[in-house]
Amino acid sequence: MNKHQSPAKATSAPALHLAGRPKLRVLGTAISLLEELRIRAQDDLGIEVTFDNNDFLTTQYKAAREPETYDIYDQCFHNLDIVWHWRAIQPIDTKRIALWDEINDLTKTGHIGPNPRLGLGDVPARKLYVQPNLALGDTPSRFISMLPTTHNFDSFAYRTDLVDNAVAMHSWGALFDERWAGRVALVDEPAIGIFDAALAAQAAGLMSFDDIGNMSIAEIDRLIDLLEERKKAGFFRGFWQTAEDAARLMMAGDTAVQSMWSPGIGILNSKGVPVEQAIPAEGYRAWHGGLCLSKNLSGRLLDVAYDYLNWWLSGWPGAVVARQGYYISTPQRSRQFMAPSEWDYWYEGLTAAEDLPGPDGLTRIKAGSIRSGGSYWQRANCIAVWNTTMDEHNYLVRRWMQLVGR
Structure with missing residues (x-):
């Protein structure tokens, strides 16, 4: 698969099979609400996507108190408590996430590799799984609070x-x-x-x-x-x-x-x-973002929302956020959509073999540059606090x- 192919085949059945053209409303911040992603999601899924881009506090308030104004809440694990407390979002069924098994262990267990250092604060794993009493915890279950994506x-x-x-x-x-x-x-x-x-x-x-x-x-x-x-x-x-x-x-x-x-x-x-x-x-200081489902979603639009969640893990979106300097929870899927020089710089911590683009296609990294901190796996094992x-x-x-x- 080359980096220009559509990733839609890696997801569940896209929304295009539904009658009409559904509209999906995504609430979030500038961290991941990029125009390049919105346009590509529309093209790949055959839907309309609108972004409601706000600062952190406004986004969190709207997510908790106005769930009727959005379908997807795109935010970070540390913003979950208030939104979950107000029951503004609904559990995500991992059986409907095609690549759930490919999501790495940073969110599932709190660390990657043998290093047990979890970091202090809101370790994502401790808020990932929905427990039988609807509390959030790190005991694995079928349902999760947020689909782990950018971090x-x-x-x-x-x-x-x-x-x-x-x-x-x-x-x-x-x-x-x-x-x-x-x-x-x-x-x-x-x-x-x-x-x-x-x-x-x-x-x-x-x-x-x-x-x-x-x-x-x-x-x-x-x-x-x-x-x-x-x-x-x-x-x-x-x-x-x-x-x-x-x-x-x-x-x-x-x-x-x-x-x-x-x-x-x-x-x-x-x-x-x-x-x-x-x-x-x-x-x-680490952070981990992801996608949540509004409590008001059901039926046809809920199917569309799951298509969007699956699309985010399928490869191309992760390549885009890599060019921001961010990581994705399914990195090997995104590797297929990145030039070898991009993967080497962003994930392996190696010298940039050539000029590298940002999400907008303009040069962001000059040839010969080295990303500080080493590889993704080295950096992920040096977390002080989330x-x-x-x-x-x-x-x-x-x-x-x-x-x-x-």
């Missing part, structure tokens, strides 16, 4: 031409290093930015946590107070919400060190900005909003 292992980035000591970039503590005062930025998303800050504060010896994946109110207060003190002193250049905003800060030279996602690094690479993603000794909705999430959100001024 990654994040840290922070630094401008190699502005940072005079790359050795100092081997720890999250760099985000609190006084040498970069006035040139540091954090991601503005409570359930994400708080962990970049916590890992930095702990690595810098400024505070410790009983459980960094589930902080107490006292720990949240102490950490936010620490951030507020530094913000008032001008330590932080800003707080960003999108990968594009993050890239602009670093491109302009406003920041030397900051939270960064892979698409932002790709943008900077394409512009020739000398940037590296750090490989923190403490481990990565993005998490903590027990005190509502309190955290209120304090975070005060911090960033919104």
Whole structure:
């Protein structure tokens, strides 16, 4: 199979066999709601697909309180608790997922290979399986809460031409290093930015946590107070919400060190900005996304939704997200839709043998580049904490909003 073939044959029977042209509404964020994916899904499945693209908090609120407004909820495992609590989504039957057995073990067990290090926080495996009492847990069952798809292992980035000591970039503590005062930025998303800050504060010896994946109110207060003190002193250049905003800060030279996602690094690479993603000794902050079914789905449209879920695992979508710097839960299916040089760079951690494109087809990675952190399997075994909705999430959100001024 070449990378231009339709992956539809790898899925269950497509929606095209149904009368008319069904319309599928997908609620999510910019992480995976790419126009390239929407158009291809329409073509391969013979349906109409609309994307409702919002920030994290808006997406989560709509998912929990307005399930009638979407058919598919495209989000991360750490956003599941609230949506599941409100019973806004329905269990997914793995018997209807054609490639369920091919999904790798990162979500099914929490780790890949012999390394038992699961990372702290919302390990996806602990929220994957629907238990007989409708609780979520890691005991395997036929039904799951979310179909595992896109994921990654994040840290922070630094401008190699502005940072005079790359050795100092081997720890999250760099985000609190006084040498970069006035040139540091954090991601503005409570359930994400708080962990970049916590890992930095702990690595810098400024505070410790009983459980960094589930902080107490006292720990949240102490950490936010620490951030507020530094913000008032001008330590932080800003707080960003999108990968594009993050890239602009670093491109302009406003920041030397900051939270960064892979698409932002790709943008900077394409512009020739000398940037590296750090490989923190403490481990990565990981996240895992997936697809959920609205509780209102049934009959014909439920069949269409399962077609869409199966399509996401079939290969071509995973190749697209790889060009963002993200991984897919069925990597070997996506390998068929990637050039050998792409697979070697994104998954094997090898030198790019040629210029590599982003999802939009434009060059994102220059020949000779090496992805930091090594192969997919090396990175997956170096997780410090997963993005998490903590027990005190509502309190955290209120304090975070005060911090960033919104």
